[in-house]
Amino acid sequence: MNPPLFRLSSVSKSFGPVRALRNVSFDLLPGEVHALLGENGAGKSTLIKVITGAHSPDNGRLEFQGNEIRNLTPTNALRLGIACIYQQPALFPSLTVAENIGLRLEAHSPLGKIDWAGRRERTSALLKRIGAKFSPESEVASLSMPEQQLVEIACAVGAGAKLVVMDEPTASLTRSEQELLFTLIRDLKSSGVGIIYISHRLEEIFALADRVTVLRDGESIATRSVREADGNSTLTEAELIQWMVGREVSSIYPPRTGSFGENVLEIQDLHCAESGIAEVSLQIRAGEIFGLAGLVGSGRTELARVLFGITPATQGTVRLGGSPIVVRSPQEAVHQGIAYVPEDRRRHGVILPMAISHNISLAIHKRIFPWSRLRFGKERSLAQSFIQQLGIKTSGPEAPGGSLSGGNQQKVAIARWLATQPRLLILDEPTQGVDVGAKSEIHKIIRELAAQGVAILMISSDLPEVLGMSDRIGVMKGGRLVHTLDGVNTTADEVMRFALGEGAAA
């Protein structure tokens, strides 16, 4: 057996309290396609960044062609022949293909002379080798996404890469473009290049990969061969999904009430051209938690932003409490009684330099301050009551939002919207990056709100959370709501199957 091209042994990496990788071991043989599989946040990106030298692991051992490497940096990795092709090509759009490739591959001193003829020649040769049909003189901005990916691959090939990481390379490709890419990958493989292939599309993994490693919660769950020596498949999709989602839904989630009121939100055939939302219809009743599952980029956040008027809908009807509404801006949404706790809490949920009390009253100035004269006493007691109600750990209402921990910032963001007494509360990744204790407190708060009759739309990439909290679960894929499941009776496997688009096989 060949010695591995690259090997990681017991690698761990933490970001603050978050353990992104725990004791992960992984190896790649020359001429092998090794697929990496896992849910959002399972640790795939971190693992790739360790391999390309962007993150240095806290402990563990890295070997390249049998030699241990310490202090791998991105520059070092390139020199060793490790290349990475990201989902979004990282090219200079206003430069030509030849210029882009030249910038990557030529040793450049700032004042050195550029050998234009040589550059063009080499680029043509590279493009020819990978089967690209465009000219080296084309401007990158004028190329399609798959063509830009080919430019990235040309860079990797031209650099003599021995290890190529491909991060969801087919995400934006059509079927025939995929075929081209697969041929190219098989080509690279036969010339001895090792490929780490990341994709959510299970059929690609079966078509392409030799081995697959499944990550979950930063741990390597399993590494298996995809095929036996005789070419028969040794794995099933069900097995892979089982490994990906494997956790048992813990019983720590607050109990469901099971009693709902009238429809609060009714969406009919909602479209938004700008954000790619199409044909979304759903209803949420008073007291109901509607979980929205799906992969990153499936349109969950985009749907929330349409409902909140950030990117207004271009077609379809939205009814709130029975009467049709048109929401063209966040102000109108707030006015109608819609609240949105955004995903990127650190940047946009809480205004960090502002006091907690100011943050909480920000969306309700008109209501609590007649003639827009601020009443500091009123504001402080409002903040104080939320600090108590939600258990926000702080030195006081005057402390700036930035002084709080992630979980407590999230509670402040929720408090701001509770203060508006919304009819519909949209929560986007409410517990992302929040520690376990605060997480279950936030879950309790959400459930209590529902019990008070608020309709809740909860977006989450955390499958156990979606399963544990939701009364119903909508699964999104490609900007559409592909299926709605009963929250009590469904399983992680089922949700994941719809999210991955394997629903027909169920």
Next chain:
Amino acid sequence: MNRYFRELSVASALLLLLGVLAIWAPHFYQPQPLLSRFTAQSPTLILTIGMTLVMLVRQIDISVGSQFGICAVVAGLLAGKGLPMPLVFLATLTTGTLMGALNGTLVATLGLPSIVVSLATMVTWAEVLRLTQQGRLINLPEGTQWFGLSQVNGQLLILAGAIAFLTFSAWFLKNRAAGRFVYAVGSDAEAARLAGINPKTTTFMVFAVMGALSGLAALINLVQSPQVDPKCGVGLELRAIAAAVVGGVAVSGGRGRLWGTFLGLLLLSTINPALTFLHVEAYWEKAIQGLVILLAVVADGFRSRNQNA
């Protein structure tokens, strides 16, 4: 304590300077010249109030000097035509507001960077002044200067008015919802938008107010002399920005207080007379002012580094 650190340090520097003057040059404190010096700074004080608002929403307006010049000339010409003073005031404030609204529209509605927009309007208004006035001074009618009062009473009136306006603005910024919106938009416009505030409206209003204050400042300047110099606004934008920066208003928006700006202006405008009274060559003034501004910026740099760490 930490919250008012900047205000306290600027105040200490100012007190130190005043203390030195009290010991080495007590004639600095002769009432009449002192009053004149303060009154002469009143127009700049009005401008720095506007500039503080602009910087709090994370923008900049370098056209205020030119706006000030246009307003001064408009007021001078109208007063020269014999229009009653209340109408002159109204017309001048309107002119300023319109110029500010133009900046505001370009910045808020079209989303253009304010440094470029206000550079363009700064040059445009300066050229308009140059072409129409060609450097001519405008003589004002009798009775315009000091509102027709005695000099001392006029000066006292102006000074009291400016301080009252500062107090009102500081109160407004702290106690009205609009003031809160200014801080929210300057800290994080996207977060403010998601909280249901319209950052465009806030930004537009701030620029419009800045324009109106340019007009007010020009009027306060007008009544202090018998003539209007079309070049009277040149360089005022930099004085206003410098005062705000020294007073602790962050160029990155959302942080700073009007009282800080006020102290910053006092400190910067005391350096020049102090040098004269202490018999230091006046050439040093700019260098020392520059040093003070540099100190303030460096202090801000350290502060934000510590916050991010």
